[in-house]
Amino acid sequence: MPNNSNDEKPALSGLGLPELLECLKASDLAEYKIKQIHSWLYAKYAGSFAKMTDLSISEREFLETNFKISALKQLDCQISKDGTKKYLFSLDQSDKYVESVFMKFQNRKELSVCVSSQVGCAVGCKFCATSFVNFKRNLTSQEIVDQVMSIQRDNNVRIGNIVYMGQGEPLLNTKEVIKSIKVFNYSVGIGGRHITVSTSGIIPGILELAKANLPITLALSLHAGDDELRNSLMPGVKIYTIKDTFEALDHYYEITKRRITIEYVLLAGVNDTIDQAKKLAKLISKLNCHVNLIPYNPINEISDTITFKRPSHEAQEAFKAVVETSGRKVTSRLERGKDISAACGQLHNKYLVSN
Ligand code: SF4
Structure with missing residues (x-):
């Protein structure tokens, strides 16, 4: 040895x-x-x-x-007024960092962790802090699982819920993501029903995940009701049309029988119009899904070029009312950690700026 x-x-x-x-x-x-x-x-x-x-x-x-215990080294941990903790970890003694967020929701008894699946991200969504972190590499299954284990060790608590919604596009690292889900199931003791993988809409990855037939929740980050607006907000997925993406989601549902979640970040004056709400309502009316509306968390502190704003409460409610005409369940996501840069990529960027 x-x-x-x-x-x-x-x-x-x-x-x-x-x-x-x-x-x-x-x-x-x-x-x-x-x-x-x-x-x-x-x-x-x-x-x-x-x-x-x-x-x-x-x-x-x-x-x-x-040997050593952890694959990750904790560099920073910010604690929000609402108890949310945002961790920054370094990997393999290098300048590669990942973020993970530990959350407690009042309406849920399990504690949650949002994990990263890549260092940086190549999708380049215009509203996302991680788009300022160039893609460096995929995380291994071990590095994904150890984010949760590091947080369990730091807090001496059991995590019961995992969301793949941190840095990176999980379905551009599908093999390691699937492997990590199995370790969460069999070693960490977290069942598939308590795991959500959120994708920007990588169709080959959706099909690969369907093939694995895991009882997890798949969430699509849609953020627009038509291709033109979506392509301008999420240039990294413009090779996939919304129509083809929804066909892949239908296929995913057919195989897994797991209801899809549609995530939609509301950007004031950009995608929160009544016209976009009507288009969204039409798109989702035939898909077995529920919709999660997320009011934008401004990241102007990272770059002056990002000028998106959070919609007013009235605009959010008006948008929601139109989407509800689809007959699908529509919820507004309870935000955590607004005071501690809890959007993905924000802590990473702050660390790079201050070091
Ligand atoms: S929102 Fe997700 S897919 Fe888009 S740039 Fe950020 S990390 Fe990547």
């Missing part, structure tokens, strides 16, 4: 049991010991090998010398 410096040591947190068995197969540890390590990591949130007291002292020393 190599005796590496701490940064070079392989991390164990975030690996599923088969990967953990593979990673430790060259050691002399018996399989039942490796299962004990798995339990320390996932059931007891152990933050050090010293805490794994049902292993012998020499086994703990062996692990300490050759």
